[in-house]
Amino acid sequence: MASGQTVPLERDQAHYLFGVMRLTEGSAVALFNGHDGEWQAEVTSAGKRGGELTCRSQSRPQAAPPDLWLLFAPIKKTRTDFIVEKAAEIGVARIQPVQTDFTNAERIRRDRLQAHAVEAAEQCGSTYVTEVNDLARLDRLLANWPAERQLMFCDEAFAEASYGTPDGAPRPLGDAPRGPWAVLIGPEGGFSEAERKRLHALPFAWPVQLGPRILRADTAAVAALTLWQLHLGDW
């Protein structure tokens, strides 16, 4: 974006700004496109089916989210929407829905989930938008895993008090390397025994346990992202 640049409005954007929010020509609007920070813009044309904004000046620089992915097994619609919204608020660069051995979902509505991530960014005054990927199989993702990306996974059946290594020795998450990370949340039924064995054997995987009570998958997602942000992120 640049000062003086005009931005055409689509029909539903015009409806929201002029029909719902009752803005008129001359009204101020905050704009972001995910790349150029936040800009103050002015309504320079307002119609029923369209309109135009004109950029005036940058009000905030572009911020980058932590280089964190969230991998989760989709659950019921409302709770899946919730996970996407909360992940976007807490600060995640990419959301990757995964199919595990015990995941029921065969497909997801990627466009709808992406729209939730956009709305969360608008609500929270974020300048970036969390990217939502299509559903992928967990085993294939792990087979092609980028070597430098660490993976924190939540294992209800993991008996250690807090954190542990694949060989069972505990290691504090605060000592873990910075840089690219992912957080993996299993489905409501947990991981299969084969998945657990495979995950525990991965050199880049860090098992964690989230307290003594059983958490729903959506609660576990928010709690795990908070834990990561506190230890390794920008909180």
Next chain:
Amino acid sequence: MASGQTVPLERDQAHYLFGVMRLTEGSAVALFNGHDGEWQAEVTSAGKRGGELTCRSQSRPQAAPPDLWLLFAPIKKTRTDFIVEKAAEIGVARIQPVQTDFTNAERIRRDRLQAHAVEAAEQCGSTYVTEVNDLARLDRLLANWPAERQLMFCDEAFAEASYGTPDGAPRPLGDAPRGPWAVLIGPEGGFSEAERKRLHALPFAWPVQLGPRILRADTAAVAALTLWQLHLGDW
């Protein structure tokens, strides 16, 4: 509860167990009453409008939640329900909805929120039930605050990097006293300036900030409870 003790079923319980779950006489059921742990029971009478369970043996001892209260300003219905459900899962002894200067809610449906807390306990295999109080004014609660209970409050406008004292010097939450605590989450519009001043001046109050992005009130509640559990609770 005691071995051999019978428990009569109300109409909706009978409908759920025999109509929805299709249990019959002789089926096993896990029971808890919030005081006596978890018991294995058997269906000894199954009817359309009622029935009877008979306790066999205790399967788990009674667990106590951490002595933690959650104070929050009610927001929209779905998000308020969500806060109650998540607080019960993460582990809170009591939920106290509060009216602050910027809270819209005049009243809440205490019975409905309590039912959500019961359902969360059932879902999560908990043996205790989080108690939901009626709506109360924050200023009155603070005026009669129990001296030994610490209060963590989330202040979006608080400029310190992480935690701070009323006089501005940071103090790590890990050094905070154990024992009774409360976590306070403000309304979507934040606390009023008068409330902020009062909270920061309280000797038992610990301000925290939850990352650089603005969180919705329900996200802030889950993140703050996770933070408390990690530093001061039983996680």
